[in-house]
Each structure stands twice: as C-alpha cells, then as structure tokens.
Amino acid sequence: MAPDLDFSHERGPIRHLLNYREMSQEPMQVGSDPLLDDLTEPQREAATHVDGPLLVLAGAGSGKTRVITRRIAHLVLRVGIPPWNVLAITFTNKAAGEMRERVAKLVSERQARAITVCTFHSLCARLIRQYAHKLELPPGYSIYDTADQSRAVKNALEALEINTGNFPPAKVLSTISSAKNELIDPDAYAASAHDFYSKTVAKIYRKYQEVLAQNKALDFDDLLVQTANLIRNHPDVLAELRERYQYLLIDEYQDTNHSQFIIANALGAQHRNICATGDPDQSIYGWRGANIRNILEFETHYPDAKVVRLEQNYRSTKNILAVADALIRNNKHRKHKSLWTENEAGDPVRVVTVYDERKEAQWVVEQFQDWHDNKKVPWGGMAVFYRINSLSRVIEDALRTAGIPYQIARGTAFYERKEIKDAVAYLRVIVNPFDEVNLTRIINTPARGISEATVEALRAAAVAQNKPLFEVLRSVASLTAVNARAVAAVLRFAKMVEEWRKALGIFENNNARSPIFDLNAPDTPTSADDLHSIENQKSKIENPSTLRSFVERVLVDSGLHEHYRTDKTDPEGERLANLGELVSSAQQFEDDLEASLDGRPTTLHEKVTAYLEQISLVSDVDTVNPDQGAVTLMTLHAAKGLEFPVVAMLGVEDGLLPHSRAQTNPHEMEEERRLCFVGFTRAQRMLMVSHARYRTIFGQTTPTIPSRFLNELPSNHLQVEDISNEESWTAGEDRFSGINAQREAAREAAAQYRPGELVRHPQFGLGRVLTINPMGAQTRAQIAFNTAGVKTLILQYARLEKI
DNA sequence: AGTTATTAAACGAGC
DNA sequence: TTTAATAACT
Numbered sequence: 170m171a172p173d174l175d176f177s178h179e180r181g182p183i184r185h186l187l188n189y190r191e192m193s194q195e196p197m198q199v200g201s202d203p204l205l206d207d208l209t210e211p212q213r214e215a216a217t218h219v220d221g222p223l224l225v226l227a228g229a230g231s232g233k234t235r236v237i238t239r240r241i242a243h244l245v246l247r248v249g250i251p252p253w254n255v256l257a258i259t260f261t262n263k264a265a266g267e268m269r270e271r272v273a274k275l276v277s278e279r280q281a282r283a284i285t286v287c288t289f290h291s292l293c294a295r296l297i298r299q300y301a302h303k304l305e306l307p308p309g310y311s312i313y314d315t316a317d318q319s320r321a322v323k324n325a326l327e328a329l330e331i332n333t334g335n336f337p338p339a340k341v342l343s344t345i346s347s348a349k350n351e352l353i354d355p356d357a358y359a360a361s362a363h364d365f366y367s368k369t370v371a372k373i374y375r376k377y378q379e380v381l382a383q384n385k386a387l388d389f390d391d392l393l394v395q396t397a398n399l400i401r402n403h404p405d406v407l408a409e410l411r412e413r414y415q416y417l418l419i420d421e422y423q424d425t426n427h428s429q430f431i432i433a434n435a436l437g438a439q440h441r442n443i444c445a446t447g448d449p450d451q452s453i454y455g456w457r458g459a460n461i462r463n464i465l466e467f468e469t470h471y472p473d474a475k476v477v478r479l480e481q482n483y484r485s486t487k488n489i490l491a492v493a494d495a496l497i498r499n500n501k502h503r504k505h506k507s508l509w510t511e512n513e514a515g516d517p518v519r520v521v522t523v524y525d526e527r528k529e530a531q532w533v534v535e536q537f538q539d540w541h542d543n544k545k546v547p548w549g550g551m552a553v554f555y556r557i558n559s560l561s562r563v564i565e566d567a568l569r570t571a572g573i574p575y576q577i578a579r580g581t582a583f584y585e586r587k588e589i590k591d592a593v594a595y596l597r598v599i600v601n602p603f604d605e606v607n608l609t610r611i612i613n614t615p616a617r618g619i620s621e622a623t624v625e626a627l628r629a630a631a632v633a634q635n636k637p638l639f640e641v642l643r644s645v646a647s648l649t650a651v652n653a654r655a656v657a658a659v660l661r662f663a664k665m666v667e668e669w670r671k672a673l674g675i676f677e678n679n680n681a682r683s684p685i686f687d688l689n690a691p692d693t694p695t696s697a698d699d700l701h702s703i704e705n706q707k708s709k710i711e712n713p714s715t716l717r718s719f720v721e722r723v724l725v726d727s728g729l730h731e732h733y734r735t736d737k738t739d740p741e742g743e744r745l746a747n748l749g750e751l752v753s754s755a756q757q758f759e760d761d762l763e764a765s766l767d768g769r770p771t772t773l774h775e776k777v778t779a780y781l782e783q784i785s786l787v788s789d790v791d792t793v794n795p796d797q798g799a800v801t802l803m804t805l806h807a808a809k810g811l812e813f814p815v816v817a818m819l820g821v822e823d824g825l826l827p828h829s830r831a832q833t834n835p836h837e838m839e840e841e842r843r844l845c846f847v848g849f850t851r852a853q854r855m856l857m858v859s860h861a862r863y864r865t866i867f868g869q870t871t872p873t874i875p876s877r878f879l880n881e882l883p884s885n886h887l888q889v890e891d892i893s894n895e896e897s898w899t900a901g902e903d904r905f906s907g908i909n910a911q912r913e914a915a916r917e918a919a920a921q922y923r924p925g926e927l928v929r930h931p932q933f934g935l936g937r938v939l940t941i942n943p944m945g946a947q948t949r950a951q952i953a954f955n956t957a958g959v960k961t962l963i964l965q966y967a968r969l970e971k972i
Numbered sequence: 973a974g975t976t977a978t979t980a981a982a983c984g985a986g987c
Numbered sequence: 988t989t990t991a992a993t994a995a996c997t
Contacts, residue, residue, distance in 0.1 A: 393987095
C-alpha cells in the first residue's frame with residue numbers, strides 16, 4: 170500500500186492577492202509576493218520574466234501550467250500590462266478553459282476575460298471571421314471537417330475525371346494536409362511534383378482548393394494557411410494584431426507546425442515578447458506536421474532568449490518517474506533532461522501479462538475497483554490509455570458490466586453522427602449560402618421529394634449559369650429536366666431556408682446587394698479590440714428569439730425532428746435524444762457566450778456563426794470533465810497535458826505501441842517512445858501497464874509480442890506479473906469451446922450443402938451450389954442462381970434453404 | 973421516390 | 988468489427 174501522498178499543493182488556492190493598484194501604492198517586500206512565494210527558483214525566474222523571448226523547457230509534471238498562469242498574473246497585476254495585450258495559445262480548448270480559470274483565480278474575473286486564451290485553430294478561425302472581407306470570404310464561411318473534406322475531394326476528382334480507385338480521398342487529403350502545414354500552395358506543390366502520383370495530387374490539390382473556394386469553405390489546415398496569408402499580405406492587419414497582442418505565450422511548443430510557427434513569429438517579431446513552453450520529449454504530433462525543431466531551435470531564432478529548465482517533477486512517484494526516464498533515455502535524438510522528484514517512492518510500476526483483451530479489461534476493472542474501495546481514489550482519479558481507439562470497446566464493456574461510471578474522450582464523435590451532421594448542415598447552409606457540400610447533404614434529408622436526378626439537374630444548371638447552387642433553386646421552374654412536383658418541392662425547400670435566414674436578419678432581395686452574397690459589403694471598422702463582434706452586417710429586425718429556439722425551429726421546420734421521432738429503425742429514440750442534446754448544447758453555448766459578453770449586444774446571426782465555429786473546433790479531450798466522477802478512457806495522444814492518480818495503459822504490444830506503421834522509420838519509432846513516455850508520466854501514484862498474449866483485432870485473433878519498450882524499463886522499479894494462466898483454464902476452455910462451437914456450426918453448415926445441390930435464397934431465388942469453401946465462421950459458398958447469376962455468400966448470414 | 977438488404981472496404985494518432 | 992456504397996425491393 171502506498172503511503173498517502175499530498176498532491177494538492179499543485180493546485181492550492183492563492184489567497185489575499187493584492188491587485189496592481191494596491192501594489193503600486195504599497196510595494197511588497199522582496200520574497201513576500203503570494204504570486205511567487207510558493208514557486209521554486211527556476212519557476213520564479215520564468216514567472217517573473219517580463220520582456221523579450223523566453224523558452225521554458227518544462228519536463229513532465231514540472232508545474233509548467235502553474236508557471237504560465239503565474240506569469241500571466243504577474244504581468245497583469247505586478248507589471249501592469251493590460252490584460253487584453255496578453256495572448257496565450259494552448260493545445261486544446263479544454264486546456265484554454267482551464268488556464269483561463271486558473272488565471273481568473275489570481276486576477277479579477279474581468280481581467281481574466283480580457284485575456285485571450287485559445288488554441289491556434291480557434292484564434293485563426295476568429296481572425297479570419299473578423300477580417301473575412303480581406304480574404305474574399307463571408308464571415309459565415311464554413312469550416313469543413315474530415316467528412317466534408319472527403320466530399321470536396323470527391324467533387325474535385327469527379328470534375329477532373331480521376332478514378333477514386335487509385336486516389337483514395339483520405340490518402341490524397343493527408344498529402345494535401347502535409348503540404349498545407351508547410352504552407353505549400355498548389356502552385357508550389359505542382360512545381361516540386363515530378364512523379365505521376367504527385368503530379369496528379371497537384372491537380373487534385375488545385376481543384377480541391379477551387380471547390381473549397383466556391384463553397385466559401387476552409388478546412389482545418391486552411392485556417393492556419395489563411396491566417397498566415399492574412400498576416401503576410403495585409404501589413405495593416407499585422408500591425409493591428411501586433412499592437413493588440415503584445416505578450417505571447419505558446420504552450421506545447423514542441424507540437425507546433427510550420428504554419429503555426431510562422432504565425433507566432435510574425436505576431437511576435439516586433440515586440441519579441443514571445444514565451445514558448447514545452448518539452449521535446451513530449452512531441453507526439455509529428456504525423457500531423459508538428460516540427461520538433463521549432464522548440465529545439467528556439468534559441469537560434471531568438472539568440473537573446475532566456476531559457477529556463479524545469480526539471481523537478483511534482484506529479485509522480487519516484488518509481489513512476491524512474492521508469493519513464495529509463496524509457497525515454499532510449500531515444501537517440503534527444504537533449505537529455507534530468508527529471509527528479511521529492512515525492513515518495515510509491516508502489517512499483519506494475520507490468521502484467523494477461524491472456525487476452527477481455528482478461529486485460531477484467532484485470533484493470535478489478536484493480537480500479539480495489540483502488541476505489543480500499544484506497545479511496547475517486548473514479549475521476551483513474552484513467553485508461555490506449556494507442557488506438559478501437560481498444561476502448563472491451564474496457565468499456567467491462568466497466569459497464571461492473572457498474573463503474575466512465576467517460577470517453579471522443580468529443581468529435583457526437584458531431585459525426587448522421588442526425589447531428591444533418592442538423593448542423595442546415596445551420597451551415599443558412600449562414601453560408603455558398604456551401605454546396607452541406608446543401609446537397611440536406612436538400613432531401615429528410616426525404617421531401619427532391620430526387621437525385623433533380624439535384625443533378627440543379628447542379629448542372631448552377632455550373633452552366635456560373636451561379637451558386639442555392640441561387641439556382643429559385644429558378645428551378647425553368648429547368649425542363651425537372652417535373653412539376655419536384656419543382657414545387659425545391660421551391661418549398663428554398664423558401665424554408667430563406668425564412669430561416671430572415672429570422673437571422675439576412676435578406677436576399679433578388680440579386681440586389683444582399684449582405685450575405687455581397688462580399689464587398691461596407692468594411693465596418695473591425696478592430697482587434699473585440700473578437701466577439703463577428704459580422705459586419707447587423708440584424709435589420711429586432712429578433713427576440715434565442716439561439717436555442719432558433720435551432721429548435723430549424724429542427725422542426727426541416728422535418729428532422731418529425732423524421733427521427735417516427736424513425737422505425739431507432740425504437741429507443743436515441744437519435745431524437747441526440748438532437749435534443751444538440752439543442753441543449755446550443756443553449757449551453759448561448760449561456761456561456763452571454764456571460765463572456767458581459768451585457769454587450771449580439772445578434773442571433775452572430776450567435777449562430779459563433780456556435781458553428783465552436784462545434785467545428787471541438788477536440789476529443791474537450792468533453793472530458795474530471796470532476797464528473799467517472800473513469801476516463803482516452804488515446805495516448807489525447808492524454809497529453811493531463812494527470813491522474815491511477816493510470817492503466819492497455820495493449821503495450823509490438824504493433825500497437827509502437828504501432829506497426831512506425832516499425833520501419835526510426836524517427837517514428839522515437840515518437841512512439843515519446844508517446845509511451847507521455848502515457849507513463851500522466852500517472853501520479855499508480856501506473857499499470859498491460860499486454861495480452863492474444864488479441865482480437867477486426868475479428869482476427871492473433872498471438873502478440875510484448876512491446877519492445879517493456880524491455881527498456883528498469884526491473885528494480887517494476888512489479889512484473891504473468892496472470893495469463895490463472896483461471897485461464899476455464900476461460901480458455903470457454904474461449905476455445907466458443908471457437909469450437911463456431912467451427913462445428915460452420916462444418917455442419919458446410920456439410921449441409923454439397924456442390925451440386927439445389928438451394929433457395931430469399932432474394933436470389935433458386936440456385937445450385939458450385940463450391941463450398943470452409944473457412945470457419947466465414948465459410949462461403951459459391952452458388953449459381955437461375956436469375957441472379959453466380960454469387961459468393963457467407964453461409965452464416967445467407968438465409969439459404971435446402972430443396 | 974424512398975426504404976431496406978447486401979456486399980465491399982477500411983481499420984493510427986486529430987484540430 | 989464498423990461504416991459506406993450499391994443493389995434490390997416496395
């Protein structure tokens with residue numbers, strides 16, 4: 170049993186803070202500043218740094234966030250920097266929220282609200298909205314998620330008449346994404362493309378950008394690219410931003426990519442008050458363009474930078490830290506850092522071998538139960554990490570069966586559901602009439618009599634007339650290819666959307682200077698002062714309704730509500746409930762927004778736009794609430810920046826961690842090791858690591874090899890257990906009897922049908938068995954049907970009938 | 973036109 | 988295993 174450790178000092182409230190005015194009247198004595206008193210020397214050095222570049226190399230658990238928040242408070246309270254001059258960039262919205270909260274405990278609520286704390290992506294999204302007119306975008310531009318991007322690429326491929334077979338959208342998109350992260354535009358990409366594949370990608374890239382431009386849409390990478398362009402091409406904007414953001418803090422600097430680097434440096438180049446914090450050993454996003462050199466070469470970019478190293482760890486026990494440190498020492502490309510702690514030695518790190526993933530889950534659940542019942546660790550203090558999302562299922566099942574509350578960090582999953590994507594697509598189309606991807610998604614969802622053929626005719630007309638698709642809807646009557654019933658349906662749909670737009674104060678008096686179609690609408694002086702002043706155009710009618718009621722109205726008017734209310738395929742009403750949850754999320758957003766606006770007016774239109782922006786940029790961890798009293802399940806990537814008293818890491822096996830795709834590339838292998846290191850260093854008191862002898866992935870059970878990383882761990886800090894044989898006799902028998910039963914069934918099924926026999930299929934009718942291919946549960950039969958031709962069917966699923 | 977069944981295809985991490 | 992695209996049916 171581990172002695173009780175006190176981990177509370179990290180988050181202790183700071184009392185009796187003096188504000189700046191009091192300070193200046195009555196100077197504090199050196200060493201008695203409550204902002205700094207409880208900091209160590211290096212921490213204080215970083216926290217009190219005011220002007221000029223600062224690099225904080227912060228080891229895991231070294232109190233980095235604390236230093237950042239204190240530094241912000243110090244700047245505002247002691248130095249007297251206006252809070253709106255401070256810009257802190259974090260890796261996730263959740264981290265931003267936490268940082269703002271922690272700062273708010275040091276400074277006043279009001280001051281805290283004036284500080285900008287956000288992620289790169291949300292900063293860029295807001296800047297683009299604010300300066301939309303300079304980028305030929307409407308402020309209601311769409312942000313495309315992966316699914317939308319994939320649609321856009323498919324459109325591009327279609328237009329170029331390229332077969333998707335050789336150019337799967339996902340693969341093309343990842344190539345394009347890498348290019349964008351390096352700020353390589355289609356021209357530059359084409360210039361460096363020499364082989365057939367990249368030359369074709371160059372064409373697709375160009376077309377894809379055209380499609381996005383047509384739709385007035387940006388993908389995630391474009392948010393950064395466009396911001397970089399904005400800053401580069403508009404010196405006035407850059408000057409404004411530099412004036413506004415005089416003190417820059419960028420957290421997790423090791424995971425910034427080239428475009429983020431460019432943006433940050435452009436903002437900071439003049440005043441040079443740029444503070445980067447991070448840890449090269451925790452760089453785990455190389456695959457999405459993060460450039461570890463940004464942090465390694467910070468001192469080259471800023472030779473006068475002050476460098477502070479935080480090496481004392483306040484988070485973990487000695488054992489955990491020793492194990493993590495031993496692991497990371499195996500990376501060759503690395504600057505060594507000596508992590509140390511004054512914490513207790515604690516329990517050894519447990520490394521356990523289990524039989525399979527079910528046993529693994531069961532073991533973890535047992536351990537958690539013990540920590541909860543006997544060591545009084547709340548459920549919220551425990552977490553399960555894994556390399557790939559698909560490992561979450563088994564542990565979920567086990568936790569559910571055990572009745573243990575859990576939450577999964579999969580914030581985006583909610584917005585990926587069809588019903589939610591549909592509902593959001595309506596909102597997108599309302600604020601962005603150019604968004605064809607979302608328009609085609611909802612034009613006949615739910616079914617309202619607008620067929621595929623009708624949509625095709627409309628699209629053709631839009632291309633022919635060189636008009637946005639939505640504008641063509643109104644002239645649908647002139648299209649001969651569309652019958653009267655469809656015309657009525659289209660007009661009804663267009664009318665409905667226009668009604669919603671009216672409710673937002675958007676008017677479209679036929680091709681007049683309707684604000685939403687008019688990109689050259691008068692430039693209202695948008696200063697960086699107020700990022701919340703979103704749109705240039707103000708609502709022309711006083712609309713009393715709220716965001717919540719607007720969303721509800723769209724759900725009802727569109728028929729989505731009714732459709733899912735009566736959906737027979739969803740008897741539980743789960744989808745309807747999800748729509749309900751969307752409505753409450755709108756309500757929640759509205760409440761938060763009102764609070765942060767502090768009485769300043771907003772239009773409904775602005776609210777919808779801001780809401781759409783927010784839901785486009787939620788990250789997986791954003792939804793995790795530690796005080797929820799639930800075990801947290803997440804990927805190792807999502808775990809960055811978090812900490813839990815008890816941590817279990819699943820599937821520490823070769824092929825999973827390190828992932829099989831990293832095996833051939835030494836750099837990727839080191840990133841895998843860093844990923845493992847990140848996982849280890851999240852643990853405060855107990856770290857358990859498990860690997861199974863057999864693992865079933867995609868229905869295929871295969872023996873595994875323990876992760877090579879396990880061999881790198883110092884045995885004197887470990888407690889190694891192999892429980893793969895315990896009770897596995899019964900479990901093993903169950904398992905094999907299960908498999909055997911399946912095989913038996915398949916054999917029987919195979920035996921049942923012999924080549925030459927006549928069978929009947931509910932759909933295909935009469936047929937004759939040609940061959941039987943016994944493959945266990947996957948046993949297939951080739952059958953020649955009288956009318957349907959030769960088909961290969963899986964016996965288990967095909968409801969065949971012997972004749 | 974719209975729904976439902978069947979088959980094929982994807983499976984690394986995410987803003 | 989899940990999801991997406993396609994084919995068949997009502």
